[in-house]
Amino acid sequence: xxxxxxxxxxxxxxxxxxxxxxxxxxxxxxxxxxxxxxxxxxxxxxxxxxxxxxxxxxxxxxxxxxxxxxxxxxxxxxxxxxxxxxxxxxxxxxxxxxxxxxxxxxxxxxxxxxxxxxxxxxxxxxxxxxxxxxxxxxxxxxxxxxxxxxxxxxxxxxxxxxxxxxxxxxxxxxxxxxxxxxxxxxxxxxxxxxxxxxxxxxxxxxxxxxxxxxxxxxxxxxxxxxxxxxxxxxxxxxxxxxxxxxxxxxxxxxxxxxxxxxxxxxxxxxxxxxxxxxxxxxxxxxxxxxxxxxxxxxxxxxxxxxxxxxxxxxxxxxxxxxxxxxxxxxxxxxxxxxxxxxxxxxxxxxxxxxxxxxxxxxxxxxxxxxxxxxxxxxxxxxxxxx
Amino acid sequence: xxxxxxxxxxxxxxxxxxxxxxxxxxxxxxxxxxxxxxxxxxxxxxxxxxxxxxxxxxxxxxxxxxxxxxxxxxxxxxxxxxxxxxxxxxxxxxxxxxxxxxxxxxxxxxxxxxxxxxxxxxxxxxxxxxxxxxxxxxxxxx
Numbered sequence: 001x002x003x004x005x006x007x008x009x010x011x012x013x014x015x016x017x018x019x020x021x022x023x024x025x026x027x028x029x030x031x032x033x034x035x036x037x038x039x040x041x042x043x044x045x046x047x048x049x050x051x052x053x054x055x056x057x058x059x060x061x062x063x064x065x066x067x068x069x070x071x072x073x074x075x076x077x078x079x080x081x082x083x084x085x086x087x088x089x090x091x092x093x094x095x096x097x098x099x100x101x102x103x104x105x106x107x108x109x110x111x112x113x114x115x116x117x118x119x120x121x122x123x124x125x126x127x128x129x130x131x132x133x134x135x136x137x138x139x140x141x142x143x144x145x146x147x148x149x150x151x152x153x154x155x156x157x158x159x160x161x162x163x164x165x166x167x168x169x170x171x172x173x174x175x176x177x178x179x180x181x182x183x184x185x186x187x188x189x190x191x192x193x194x195x196x197x198x199x200x201x202x203x204x205x206x207x208x209x210x211x212x213x214x215x216x217x218x219x220x221x222x223x224x225x226x227x228x229x230x231x232x233x234x235x236x237x238x239x240x241x242x243x244x245x246x247x248x249x250x251x252x253x254x255x256x257x258x259x260x261x262x263x264x265x266x267x268x269x270x271x272x273x274x275x276x277x278x279x280x281x282x283x284x285x286x287x288x289x290x291x292x293x294x295x296x297x298x299x300x301x302x303x304x305x306x307x308x309x310x311x312x313x314x315x316x317x318x319x320x321x322x323x324x325x326x327x328x329x330x331x332x333x334x335x336x337x338x339x340x341x342x343x344x345x346x347x348x349x350x351x352x353x354x355x356x357x358x359x360x361x362x363x364x365x366x367x368x369x370x371x372x373x374x375x376x377x378x379x380x381x382x383x384x385x386x
Numbered sequence: 387x388x389x390x391x392x393x394x395x396x397x398x399x400x401x402x403x404x405x406x407x408x409x410x411x412x413x414x415x416x417x418x419x420x421x422x423x424x425x426x427x428x429x430x431x432x433x434x435x436x437x438x439x440x441x442x443x444x445x446x447x448x449x450x451x452x453x454x455x456x457x458x459x460x461x462x463x464x465x466x467x468x469x470x471x472x473x474x475x476x477x478x479x480x481x482x483x484x485x486x487x488x489x490x491x492x493x494x495x496x497x498x499x500x501x502x503x504x505x506x507x508x509x510x511x512x513x514x515x516x517x518x519x520x521x522x523x524x525x526x527x528x
Binding site for chain 2: 197254
């Protein structure tokens with residue numbers, strides 16, 4: 001790889017987002033183009049200046065990004081559709097960042113969008129024999145991972161439930177979130193069982209939505225004070241022998257992996273960006289289920305193994321805590337439009353670093369990290385700085 | 387006209403039943419690094435060490451339950467026709483390989499000994515019984 005010092009700096013010039021929710025009668029193109037137009041306006045950059053576009057989505061099908069861009073205006077630029085499971089739009093962001101860093105283009109649009117199929121999703125991230133045996137049911141796969149995490153860390157069901165309580169509280173402060181009513185610990189603990197030990201309010205709700213960002217070189221930044229610098233973006237996939245059941249990998253007994261893909265992506269990201277966990281002021285983590293926010297904190301090096309439950313119990317992960325996590329409500333409160341989630345996380349980091357997050361603003365936020373996972377498995381870590 | 391109902395596996399080549407009536411899973415072993423794979427690899431190539439010789443191996447019937455969950459609803463997509471709710475998890479076989487499997491029974495404990503069986507997953511539209519491998523707690527468990 002080309003060393004980082006040979007890359008030029010890349011900035012997020014502007015961001016846009018649609019309000020995430022449930023829109024059975026609205027086409028994906030409509031809210032995706034709304035997010036794109038908002039990002040152009042926010043960046044004060046003309047559509048004619050955009051030289052390439054990457055669209056992340058999971059279930060939108062052939063040429064879906066092209067259809068969204070048709071609503072903004074066809075200009076002949078290359079448009080590439082990126083399907084990388086739930087890290088699709090963070091992968092699209094990374095491709096755009098690399099294009100600008102490598103001086104291939106000066107201005108690139110990256111966006112993510114999803115209109116979810118209704119009901120349980122027909123996953124094609126598993127082999128056919130696994131589908132026939134029903135091993136593709138993600139709540140059960142996350143149930144297995146949650147059970148393993150609880151055994152290893154000593155986390156109680158109350159600890160895990162506190163993540164939902166915190167994230168739903170944060171979502172109540174976010175006008176773009178799908179669920180804006182807070183929930184109590186009792187409500188979480190008495191919600192219906194989905195897949196033991198997970199209950200309904202431990203599982204993130206799906207949503208329809210889109211988010212977009214304009215990436216550019218420093219000389220194309222119209223408003224220097226609002227630009228947020230991309231310190232780096234790293235994407236890793238699974239390692240031989242590691243176990244991640246929702247990602248479709250069963251661990252090896254004879255040759256277990258010495259690291260996992262999240263630890264690997266974090267290590268590479270900290271090296272690339274020249275920052276470590278202690279430098280980071282605000283975090284967007286992957287709370288597909290409440291427990292995954294906790295194991296994410298440990299795998300990314302924000303605390304020692306088994307220490308995350310203590311952080312949530314002591315309120316350190318709230319907006320006013322030492323380590324604010326999922327300030328916009330996370331997947332749990334904001335909702336999870338699979339192909340848009342990665343960019344939704346980055347939208348929040350940008351807003352936080354600009355000091356525009358209103359009631360959910362983290363004080364003196366200078367550096368932020370977003371982490372998205374995906375079936376495959378994928379792990380994408382992006383660090384932004386002001 | 388009723389045809390006699392048959393029993394057929396949900397997928398061929400995943401297990402055999404020995405003369406004693408005991409089932410075994412069919413896997414592969416890498417000749418170089420001894421890593422085990424289930425189901426059997428169709429190509430002679432080891433994804434761990436990239437060795438080019440694998441040999442067929444029989445696995446099971448004994449192992450321990452290392453993690454599990456209960457699916458209260460079935461997955462979408464129309465591939466799964468088995469009972470709902472259903473329980474599945476990870477079984478570590480004594481040979482040193484973890485596999486995903488349904489679990490038969492009403493209650494399970496982590497690390498308890500389990501044993502391979504062949505059972506009926508569902509009956510298809512032609513009236514044939516579709517069999518599959520699964521594990522159940524050993525009868526001598528406390």
